[in-house]
Amino acid sequence: MDTDGHASKDGQVEFCNTKSELAYGVYELAVSLGLKPTIKKSKAKLNGKVVGDKWRVVWTSVLCVFRLERKSSRLKDSIRGVQNQRYLLNIKKIKSVPVKCIQVENKSHLFLCSKAMIPTHNSFALRACAIYYAANIPGLQIYLFRRKHKDLIKNHMEGPTGFRSLLAPWSGAGLTKVLSEEVRFWNGSKIFLCHCQHDKDKENYQGAEIHILMIDEATHFTESIYTYLRSRNRVVGISIPHEFKKHFPGKSAGRAILSANPGGLGHGWVKRFFISSRPPLTIEKMPKSQGGMRRQFIPALLEDNPALQEQDPDYRYKLRGMHSKALAEAMEYGNWDIVAGSYFEEDFSPKHILDPFKIPKHWPKILGFDWGSAVPFSAGWYAVSSGLNDSRGIITTKNGLGEITDIPSGALIRYREWYGASGPDKGIKMTNKEIARGISQRELANEQIAYRVGGRDMWITKGGPSISEDMGSQGIHFQKADNQRIPGWQQVRARLRGINQIPYLYFFSNNENAIRTIPEAQHDESNPEDVAQGEDHCIEEIRYICQSRPFQKDPERPVEDYAANATTFNDVVQSHFRVMKRKRGRRLYG
Numbered sequence: 001m002d003t004d005g006h007a008s009k010d011g012q013v014e015f016c017n018t019k020s021e022l023a024y025g026v027y028e029l030a031v032s033l034g035l036k037p038t039i040k041k042s043k044a045k046l047n048g049k050v051v052g053d054k055w056r057v058v059w060t061s062v063l064c065v066f067r068l069e070r071k072s073s074r075l076k077d078s079i080r081g082v083q084n085q086r087y088l089l090n091i092k093k094i095k096s097v098p099v100k101c102i103q104v105e106n107k108s109h110l111f112l113c114s115k116a117m118i119p120t121h122n123s124f125a126l127r128a129c130a131i132y133y134a135a136n137i138p139g140l141q142i143y144l145f146r147r148k149h150k151d152l153i154k155n156h157m158e159g160p161t162g163f164r165s166l167l168a169p170w171s172g173a174g175l176t177k178v179l180s181e182e183v184r185f186w187n188g189s190k191i192f193l194c195h196c197q198h199d200k201d202k203e204n205y206q207g208a209e210i211h212i213l214m215i216d217e218a219t220h221f222t223e224s225i226y227t228y229l230r231s232r233n234r235v236v237g238i239s240i241p242h243e244f245k246k247h248f249p250g251k252s253a254g255r256a257i258l259s260a261n262p263g264g265l266g267h268g269w270v271k272r273f274f275i276s277s278r279p280p281l282t283i284e285k286m287p288k289s290q291g292g293m294r295r296q297f298i299p300a301l302l303e304d305n306p307a308l309q310e311q312d313p314d315y316r317y318k319l320r321g322m323h324s325k326a327l328a329e330a331m332e333y334g335n336w337d338i339v340a341g342s343y344f345e346e347d348f349s350p351k352h353i354l355d356p357f358k359i360p361k362h363w364p365k366i367l368g369f370d371w372g373s374a375v376p377f378s379a380g381w382y383a384v385s386s387g388l389n390d391s392r393g394i395i396t397t398k399n400g401l402g403e404i405t406d407i408p409s410g411a412l413i414r415y416r417e418w419y420g421a422s423g424p425d426k427g428i429k430m431t432n433k434e435i436a437r438g439i440s441q442r443e444l445a446n447e448q449i450a451y452r453v454g455g456r457d458m459w460i461t462k463g464g465p466s467i468s469e470d471m472g473s474q475g476i477h478f479q480k481a482d483n484q485r486i487p488g489w490q491q492v493r494a495r496l497r498g499i500n501q502i503p504y505l506y507f508f509s510n511n512e513n514a515i516r517t518i519p520e521a522q523h524d525e526s527n528p529e530d531v532a533q534g535e536d537h538c539i540e541e542i543r544y545i546c547q548s549r550p551f552q553k554d555p556e557r558p559v560e561d562y563a564a565n566a567t568t569f570n571d572v573v574q575s576h577f578r579v580m581k582r583k584r585g586r587r588l589y590g
Contacts, residue, residue, distance in 0.1 A: 350400025
């Protein structure tokens with residue numbers, strides 16, 4: 001600092017060098033001493049010409065970093081206010097003895113770690129927390145989950161910040177033993193690395209006693225998997241040290257720590273559970289029906305990850321260069337209002353949501369149905385608009401943006417829904433006849449249903465009457481839906497996009513489940529053109545309806561011109577005669 005350092009008149013300290021290794025070394029040293037430096041890269045000039053790069057490390061502190069009096073005299077006692085920093089006061093040499101953890105003189109015994117002296121990444125933070133709790137609470141059982149096994153090992157075992165590298169010194173001293181999917185500590189604590197790729201895999205943990213439940217990338221999991229694992233989250237059979245009891249509220253309550261980014265098939269439930277229900281950082285005790293635990297959401301932005309920005313300064317621009325604008329914004333700003341990577345990401349918006357109005361009696365009405373028993377069923381009633389040229393009146397309403405909307409001819413309006421769910425993606429197990437009677441009760445006396453369309457699984461027979469037969473016995477009859485998935489999704493997308501930004505598929509605002517699940521639909525990993533399995537019951541039923549009334553659009557040709565220019569039967573016959581005449585070279589008919 002005496003040679004390459006500088007102290008300004010206001011007490012700001014600066015170190016400048018053309019060697020990046022030296023500059024980052026000074027930066028790391030300053031951070032480790034409790035300072036708050038910043039490092040910036042710029043161009044170095046000599047006689048007005050650029051000769052290379054330079055790095056400037058800048059901070060403010062009364063900590064004397066100079067021997068030269070002319071520089072140290074510029075440091076001011078008042079340059080900084082009171083800071084929540086910890087400084088090294090003394091270092092003593094002691095004999096080498098086994099220790100359980102590095103500790104500082106602080107009630108929580110926390111200390112700064114990693115290159116930026118903080119846990120800077122979701123996955124790393126979980127590993128650091130797991131090691132911290134395991135080392136301080138004997139007999140603790142920590143379950144760390146990732147959806148897929150290969151991601152679990154790649155992210156948490158391998159690499160310079162994986163468990164093997166982090167615990168190498170402890171393993172060398174015999175304090176820990178790192179196995180393929182388990183970490184054992186000298187005090188009896190264990191960290192289990194677990195995966196739950198399929199919904200049925202959750203049953204593998206039926207008898208588990210999960211003291212601390214950690215879920216990495218929680219939005220990759222379904223709500224049913226999380227709620228099931230949470231039911232195993234309890235503390236029994238061990239004694240929690242007094243200083244950690246506040247981390248485990250309740251007599252036997254466990255602790256759950258989740259990390260997540262916006263997007264993924266679990267975006268909806270994570271947002272509903274943790275983000276939408278309370279302001280950030282607020283701690284709220286949930287009712288027993290929702291687990292009875294306390295919940296808190298801690299937001300994080302790209303700016304909160306200085307190590308990543310340091311190691312990859314262009315990361316922000318790489319995000320912005322992604323094919324998905326919504327995904328880039330969600331990742332950069334932590335925007336949970338955007339469903340990143342949604343199948344209908346750029347198609348579904350508030351303009352598709354209408355204030356309810358009285359459906360004209362003469363508009364055709366149809367019903368779509370996706371059957372379910374253990375999982376929810378979805379019934380949606382649709383009206384087919386007669387449009388602006390309807391002699392019996394023009395229908396206008398407000399959409400979700402507050403704009404006045406005219407309903408075009410041929411547009412579908414989902415004006416009523418019945419969603420058979422008792423919990424997260426959990427059905428109500430009604431019999432087929434009970435569902436049929438429920439549909440009949442919801443249809444008004446003067447409501448003429450043109451037709452009903454249901455999924456093809458309703459016609460499967462296994463030693464007894466099919467679902468369609470059972471419901472037909474109650475007067476509710478269905479026709480088979482088109483089972484082609486990809487063309488069906490294209491039909492849904494075409495209606496959502498419509499013609500000239502005017503949609504041809506709308507939803508009354510009281511269709512809560514459809515409005516909730518459409519933006520949450522994700523691309524299937526094995527086939528991106530398809531929708532991933534999940535809570536897809538509403539959109540399946542919407543697909544059936546859209547396939548039953550194929551949407552054809554020709555923006556260059558007004559809809560009313562089709563009838564005037566339609567090809568007649570006589571046109572077809574005359575065309576056939578002309579072709580045959582050319583082929584045979586003689587007149588066939590007089």
